[in-house]
Amino acid sequence: MEKKVRDIGEIELIRRFGASFGLDRTVKKGIGDDTAVIEWTKSKYLLFTCDMILQDVHFKLNRATPFQIGWKALARNVSDIAAMGGEPKYALISIGLDPMTPVKTADGIYKGIKAAAERFGINVVGGDTSRSRKLVIDVSLIGQVEKRNLVTRSGAKKGDAIFVTGFLGGSLKRKHLDFIPRIKDARALVKKYSISSMIDISDGLVLDLWRVLDASRVGARITESGIPLSQDAVSFERGVTDGEDFELLFTMNPGEAARLLRSARPVTDASVSLIGEVMDKAYGMRFVDDNGREKKMNAQGYLHF
Amino acid sequence: MEKKVRDIGEIELIRRFGASFGLDRTVKKGIGDDTAVIEWTKSKYLLFTCDMILQDVHFKLNRATPFQIGWKALARNVSDIAAMGGEPKYALISIGLDPMTPVKTADGIYKGIKAAAERFGINVVGGDTSRSRKLVIDVSLIGQVEKRNLVTRSGAKKGDAIFVTGFLGGSLKRKHLDFIPRIKDARALVKKYSISSMIDISDGLVLDLWRVLDASRVGARITESGIPLSQDAVSFERGVTDGEDFELLFTMNPGEAARLLRSARPVTDASVSLIGEVMDKAYGMRFVDDNGREKKMNAQGYLHF
Numbered sequence: 318m319e320k321k322v323r324d325i326g327e328i329e330l331i332r333r334f335g336a337s338f339g340l341d342r343t344v345k346k347g348i349g350d351d352t353a354v355i356e357w358t359k360s361k362y363l364l365f366t367c368d369m370i371l372q373d374v375h376f377k378l379n380r381a382t383p384f385q386i387g388w389k390a391l392a393r394n395v396s397d398i399a400a401m402g403g404e405p406k407y408a409l410i411s412i413g414l415d416p417m418t419p420v421k422t423a424d425g426i427y428k429g430i431k432a433a434a435e436r437f438g439i440n441v442v443g444g445d446t447s448r449s450r451k452l453v454i455d456v457s458l459i460g461q462v463e464k465r466n467l468v469t470r471s472g473a474k475k476g477d478a479i480f481v482t483g484f485l486g487g488s489l490k491r492k493h494l495d496f497i498p499r500i501k502d503a504r505a506l507v508k509k510y511s512i513s514s515m516i517d518i519s520d521g522l523v524l525d526l527w528r529v530l531d532a533s534r535v536g537a538r539i540t541e542s543g544i545p546l547s548q549d550a551v552s553f554e555r556g557v558t559d560g561e562d563f564e565l566l567f568t569m570n571p572g573e574a575a576r577l578l579r580s581a582r583p584v585t586d587a588s589v590s591l592i593g594e595v596m597d598k599a600y601g602m603r604f605v606d607d608n609g610r611e612k613k614m615n616a617q618g619y620l621h622f
Numbered sequence: 623m624e625k626k627v628r629d630i631g632e633i634e635l636i637r638r639f640g641a642s643f644g645l646d647r648t649v650k651k652g653i654g655d656d657t658a659v660i661e662w663t664k665s666k667y668l669l670f671t672c673d674m675i676l677q678d679v680h681f682k683l684n685r686a687t688p689f690q691i692g693w694k695a696l697a698r699n700v701s702d703i704a705a706m707g708g709e710p711k712y713a714l715i716s717i718g719l720d721p722m723t724p725v726k727t728a729d730g731i732y733k734g735i736k737a738a739a740e741r742f743g744i745n746v747v748g749g750d751t752s753r754s755r756k757l758v759i760d761v762s763l764i765g766q767v768e769k770r771n772l773v774t775r776s777g778a779k780k781g782d783a784i785f786v787t788g789f790l791g792g793s794l795k796r797k798h799l800d801f802i803p804r805i806k807d808a809r810a811l812v813k814k815y816s817i818s819s820m821i822d823i824s825d826g827l828v829l830d831l832w833r834v835l836d837a838s839r840v841g842a843r844i845t846e847s848g849i850p851l852s853q854d855a856v857s858f859e860r861g862v863t864d865g866e867d868f869e870l871l872f873t874m875n876p877g878e879a880a881r882l883l884r885s886a887r888p889v890t891d892a893s894v895s896l897i898g899e900v901m902d903k904a905y906g907m908r909f910v911d912d913n914g915r916e917k918k919m920n921a922q923g924y925l926h927f
Binding site for chain 1: 626627629630636639643645648649652653660671672673674675680715716717718725728729739740746749755758
């Protein structure tokens with residue numbers, strides 16, 4: 318039997334893809350983080366990311382307004398820039414839609430994109446339109462970050478404290494359509510603290526935590542009771558594996574963590590919860606319940622294939 | 623009856639879209655040229671463009687190899703960078719494909735992208751994968767151009783000579799799947815000559831010429847017999863309206879034009895043909911046949927809606 322993309326999975330597909338490309342010295346990070354990182358000016362890096370959303374995969378036309386779809390298309394990318402500690406700057410919008418789409422729908426999508434662009438200070442500088450039976454929107458976004466404020470997935474160290482912002486799970490009920498990417502919170506954190514690693518939780522806590530651990534070559538011990546579950550979460554299992562929270566997951570060394578926990582005035586709008594500790598790689602990824610029982614976790618969030 | 627996207631057409635759709643966005647001073651050109659132009663360093667601009675190709679719109683799976691599809695996805699964007707006088711640098715690849723796609727097909731697409739990336743010196747720094755019933759690839763590309771070498775659509779002046787590279791029409795037979803974007807030719811032209819305007823011919827000579835005239839607020843008189851028609855072109859009409867030639871259309875003042883025509887050693891690999899003259903706006907766009915008869919032309923190339 319011929320092997321299908323489904324058989325190898327998304328992670329292996331991206332790995333194959335990434336492995337085949339050579340990069341020059343101006344590329345600081347290529348495939349494998351929330352955004353690519355490229356030399357820009359003496360004090361700044363350029364961040365470069367893209368994200369495609371498709372009808373019936375990421376949204377349903379009868380359950381989201383055109384405005385929400387436009388907002389979401391851009392906000393997902395902003396969340397990736399936030400995860401690097403940066404600010405979004407320039408966006409391109411590629412959109413494929415059916416010629417029989419009502420003009421009102423197209424206008425609604427643009428209004429959602431515009432609202433997000435204005436809120437986050439983004440210049441929409443171009444795009445592409447095409448015929449497509451199903452609505453598809455791909456946004457590519459250039460951002461920037463001061464070199465001293467760059468945070469990647471790969472800096473977590475054994476002994477670091479693990480934090481998340483906001484509440485997890487339950488996003489699929491509603492929030493995924495009009496979430497506010499944590500750009501303000503991320504900027505405040507990188508300016509005030511030394512963050513060792515960060516990622517935005519787009520595919521569920523378990524999978525995105527695994528990505529940080531894999532990139533940093535470490536393990537983690539997560540205290541189940543420390544996880545700030547959303548009231549909308551259907552169950553604990555779903556809360557830590559359902560996608561589209563768009564909260565931040567980050568790590569700090571114990572000194573910085575103490576400083577964050579002690580601070581009288583929080584620097585973030587969102588709440589910040591301590592959920593665990595970075596362990597060595599051999600430990601793997603384990604969740605601990607109230608009785609001290611440890612459970613090995615596998616990375617099984619929202620995978621596309 | 624509710625208005626559909628089909629009723630207003632692609633040009634109006636993009637106009638509505640473009641009109642709604644505010645841009646800061648770092649954006650030199652937004653929507654309305656082959657790429658966006660953004661301030662970068664003292665001597666260089668950053669160019670930013672994207673292009674989406676969809677199964678059954680831009681290619682058919684049973685008539686193109688996976689390698690050709692990958693090549694084409696990246697090469698189209700390279701052609702846009704060429705039209706600005708620049709060089710491509712960093713690309714992101716968003717790909718939506720059916721989970722039942724053979725791994726061999728995905729590998730073939732990546733090989734095509736890789737071949738184009740290597741040939742044109744591009745760093746593929748990331749991307750996104752998603753489920754999609756029809757194959758869709760959106761490439762976004764960052765390029766750079768020395769400020770003195772930037773060419774836009776909007777600089778054509780009355781009296782300028784109009785040139786095209788290579789041969790037009792007939793691309794849909796085969797060439798559109800493995801064309802060589804005119805990056806080398808464009809770089810040679812902008813370095814050696816003063817080019818007043820340039821565009822890559824992606825939607826047929828008539829429509830892309832109209833884009834230059836519209837942006838430059840001028841008209842044009844095209845000598846039919848001067849147009850270098852491809853041997854594969856089905857007819858003259860089709861030759862000047864069929865899409866995907868990916869040749870360059872450019873204008874030069876008469877002095878520079880004379881210098882180009884006199885030069886013993888051509889700077890381009892492709893042939894360069896003088897096809898007409900820039901007129902004032904009121905003249906419109908006219909084709910002239912061998913008997914001196916003038917024909918008014920409308921912009922009707924390959925529009926997506």
